[in-house]
Amino acid sequence: MDQKRLSQIVDRYADQEGALIQLLLDIQKEFNWVPKEAVQQISKSLDIPLSQIYRVASFYKSVSLRPRGKHIVNVCLGTACQVREGPRVMDRIKGVLGIDAGETTQDMKFTLERVNCLGCCALGPVVVVDGEYHGKVLPAKAEEIIKSYD
Template sequence: MDLNRVEEIIGRYEGEEGVLIQMLLDLQSEFNWIPREVIARISERLHIPKSQIYRIASFYKAMSLSPVGRHVIQVCLGTACQVRGAPRIMDRVKESLGIEEGETTQDMRFTLRRVNCLGCCAMGPVVVVDGDYHGKVTPSEVEDLLQSYK
């Protein structure tokens, strides 16, 4: 963790009000998660209780308090995707990566998440990797899809 970079990001917002969420998003973007040490540093520098920072960071899905892989895979298991085979897609991803939903591979390359609806039901089943939407995914395409992100 580059503490100089942490200080730089915090410094951008110091003295401004109502910037905690944006600061946390910037830190999340920079490090792919928000470690305890970073929360402690924000608390010290901005005089905000750690509990308030944790409350915000744990509320938003865009923020993570535990390490996240370089690539975040989201498999939609909403109704439309489910009837089109999303459970088989999820099983194939889990098998290929050797992890379960909510876990990260040991090499920190992939994190797997289940989502209930991505709002693009006509494309189902849908897999999103780092914001890239892949529609009408079949189990046989999963391995190639994952390889394209290695």
């Protein structure tokens, strides 16, 4: 973790009360997650109890307290995608990445997540990588998609 970059971000909010959420979001954006060291530095610099920072960070879905990869892969396993080979798509992606849903590859390139309906069921099975939607994805296509990201 780039300590200097972390300090620059935290220092921006040094005198701002009520800026905790924005600060957490900025750190999330910079590092793709909010490491323990960042929480400790926020606590010290802004004089906010650790418990309060963790409570706020846990509440917001867009803030992750666990490492996340450069690419976020969401595989839909909602009902419509389930009946159209969604589980096989998920299995193929797990095999390609060598991780389970909810995990991040060791090289920090990919985080794999399971989602329940992305609101475009007619396109199922659906895979979303970094916000880019891929519809009617069968296992071979899923592998191709994952390998197209580096």
